[in-house]
Amino acid sequence: MLASEMTHASDLNSTIQKRLNVHSRGAGERTMMFAHGFGCDQNMWRFVAPAFEDGFRTVLFDYVGAGGSNLIAYNPEQYASIDGYADDVIELARALGITGGVFVGHSVSAMIGLVAARRAPELFSTLVLVGPSPCYIDDADYSGGFTRDQITELLDFLDSNHLGWSEAMAPVIMGNADRPELGEELTASFCRTDPEIAKQFARVTFMSDSRSDLGPIDANVLILQSRDDVIAPRVVGEYVHNAIPGSEFVVLDSTGHCPNLSAPEATIAAIKAFV
Amino acid sequence: MPNTKVIRTVLVVEDDTLVRMYGTDILEDAGYEVLEATNADEALAILSEQRDVHVLFSDVDMPGSMDGLDLAHVVHERWPHIHLLLTSGHHPVQGSDLPNRGKFVRKPWSSEVLVERIRGFLPA
């Protein structure tokens, strides 16, 4: 098996691949699909995904509304819940002919992946959950890390602070998946997203309660917990670990919510040890 | 069996009194015998008495259990030989909506147009 960088031509032709700005590299019997979390796009895997290209076919994509996805494809009805996003993951996996693959999901994508794997167990036999949280809002006997008021304030912030938003990202573009001039090289345009869509995605992410999607599952599950994570604190990672029998729980020596960016080597090592 | 009788009797169904009187006047002046009803139920009652009616001339919008279009269908089911002419100021009815090659005349109709329509139902 050649460790060549191949973008599979057939992958680019159909609609879901275009819609989700899919990039596929590497070669291998199994496929490893990387799913970004809230606030970013597939570029967040830039330090991690390449390490797997000589053993796997790697697949990266942007959810509709993020990155280079086709913004016109966004409709609020479908993407009003984790299930709607899981629909896309399932459709994409099927379009690519993935069976028994590896799904690596960051943040809210961890839950999206869990839901997808439950609905279509043949797609993924291994799930890597990076900084997962099934519920961000505190409950009587559950500590998600935030109060409902704080989450509401976040949504208001996103609502009324578009200027802050677009200042943080490059200016909003009306999604165009065909950007041949960019090639495969990353440019100064990471994590672009339409503010309206971002607000909806934020709502889905931070106000969903997916605790009922935890539980026994056939796939092998690895949970990667950043040592010092405000968004998905350790107590939440352990909650997820305890709720999925047979899951493995690894604490990475990293700070912040994105160990795949702040501690890529440790992340790669942890995943390699598992798959 | 084709209808070989000469058109003689028209049943006028219209809830507005003045409009109904006027239609009746026009048809009587043209030599027809005219029966009157103010709504679909009355019309069906008259027809059930087995009076010999040749043409149903009905408004579409009427109060009561059904409107003129429904009435036309019911009449056609029970008395298929009766010719159907509907009229309305609001809802033009396509010929294809009516059974038995029924016709439609828009309100406000003039005496000439109305009589011409009825005469158009002469046996083939």
Add this chain to the structure above:
Amino acid sequence: MSDTLNDTVAAQAVVLDFEDLFESAPCGYVLADRDGRIVRTNRTLLGWLGHAHDVLVGKRISDLMPIVGKIFYETHLAPTLHMQGRLNEVAIELVRQDGKRIPMLVSAVANDSVDEAQPRLRFAMFLAAERRGYERGLLEARNKAEAAVATERADAELREQFIAVLGHDLRNPLASISSGIRMLDKESFTARGKKVVALMAGSVVRASGLIDNVLDFARGRLGGGIALIRYTDEPLEPVLRQVVAELRSVTPGREITAHYAINEPVDCDHIRVGQLLSNLLGNALTHGSRDEPVRIEATTTDDELIIAVSNGGEPIPPDAIERLFQPFFRGHDRVRQGLGLGLHIASEIARAHDGTLVARSDTIATTFIFTMPLTRPTDLPD
């Protein structure tokens, strides 16, 4: 002498007190390690936040922010710095020692210089309260304006729907009165009584025309346009004759001559074409000279239907000719009856039939000509 001065100035320019420049900069500085832990801040920032220096060192930079800011930092800003190496013009808030939030504008770079001892992340922060207030004001004004427009639109639509319903409902009593008048016409009256009945008939005709025009207009405004119901197996001439007869009966003393040469079947909406003729005729009778006849010609030639209505009297001024077919156009000279919709509706009917309506006016006559193709441009079924 000047050389020495230049030398002195040049010499002085070299020695900058960077420590002081850093500490008392017009912006706040925060230096942090690659994990985002604060290594040093400057005096300016400490002054804004009301903190003592030792309190801040070792904290995460996101600790300076309210919860919302922390989430924003972790989900967007930190990843962007990792991937892109810089941030520009980010609007955030910092929390002062007394708990008050201070709006800031932040730019940052991640410096991957060789010397690992140097702090990797460098943040420059500017006070942004006024700018934020200005931006918020703009946003609010825009939202208000959008809301106002939406309300206006909703109101306008309601009004137009009301007009449509009203016009619709008025037809029934009018039909009733009309029938009654026609029946009265056959009764025997004194001469005066006959005159009264004739005048009533005229009023009903005018009222019907008004309602038709108002309804069409309202429907058009609601985006409906003039919908046509074509009956191809209907002769057009009787409908036109009927219109002329109606108007003749209510304008005694006016001469109306009509000539028909319609030799082919006409695929059109007969009621609408009748309405067009009625509007043109009514217009001619209202504005034309009472001493001259109003002439109507309806002919089919060469794959066209042509209906022309002319009257005598003063010509229409050229600037009015251009605006004749606009809604609500009533001309300037005299007080006219009507809403100014008749010609507009007529031109819309012409358009719906893929035809044209033009006006010509000089001292001899004013003529309106409706032209319509007999074969439809695309012969598709309705």
